[in-house]
Amino acid sequence: MTDMTDDMTDNIKLVVLDMAGTTVADGGLVEQAFAAAARRLDADPDSMLDYVRATMGESKISVFRHLFGEETRAQQANKAFEEAYAELVDGGRVEALPGAREAIEELTSQGRTVALTTGFARTTQDAILAALGWQDLVELTLCPADAGGRGRPYPDMVLTAFLRTAAADGVQQIAVVGDTSYDMLSGVRAGAGVVAGVLTGAHGAEALRAAGATHVLDSVAELPGVLA
Known part of the structure; x- marks a missing residue:
């Protein structure tokens, strides 16, 4: 329309x-990859998903900087996200x-x-x-x-x-x-x-x-x- x-x-x-x-x-792949990244850093994904949904479209590293604060930890989370999303892509999910x-x-x-x-x-x-x-x-x-x-x-x-x-x-x-x-x-x-x-x-x-x-x-x- x-x-x-x-x-x-x-x-x-x-x-x-x-x-x-x-x-x-x-198909929910972004949320799945975010959740996987959070778990790899021993964080609770459920506490973050509302913010992730609200900021869909923003660069992912910016989202992780907001969620994790410290730059090294944000970069680790972003790397984990990219790896998790790549696994979904490789699995034919895109x-x-x-x-x-x-x-x-x-x-x-x-x-x-x-x-x-x-x-x-x-x-x-x-x-x-x-x-x-x-x-x-x-x-x-x-x-x-x-x-x-x-x-x-x-x-x-x-x-x-x-x-x-x-x-x-x-x-x-x-x-x-x-x-x-x-x-x-x-x-x-x-x-x-x-x-x-x-x-x-x-x-x-x-x-x-x-x-x-x-x-x-x-x-x-x-x-x-x-x-x-």
Whole structure:
């Protein structure tokens, strides 16, 4: 479903898509990996999951810094999370959301440049791309480290995609799409012309709108039609 129409949709040149929950089915894998990481550090995962759910979309190391405080312990937790998530990926637990690949291909055929972003580390992002056979699907993939280390809700990955691809003449020609409030905030702060939330992931329509979504879609499969 589309909440509103916008003349800017006709002029979008760069589409910045989130991965888990937006183009890649999450299926609770992030929470499972967080729980495994917490247990490896002898912490109680149940006491942390509310915060983890609320901050879906944020870079994972930032979440662990909040939860564990001390940097060494936060880095240990992040490493344990990445290892646990990689085990789930290796176990065949990751898959594309219905229509996601087709949507990306259609956006490309419309003459738009597509970038995929994530809050995961590069090694995890690459493992997901390999599991899906998406290594060559888009022009650019970014993780927080590729954009100076700050993930969402900062606009850094969106602006890095803007600079690296040179696909758009200005930020108003960017569409940012994700399933969390943090995705929406990063798009708003980057000045994107379209900031679209999808209802296939962590946060509902009310939270997405409150964070600045210009559109709310049932899934990313609707996006090419909205922008066409």
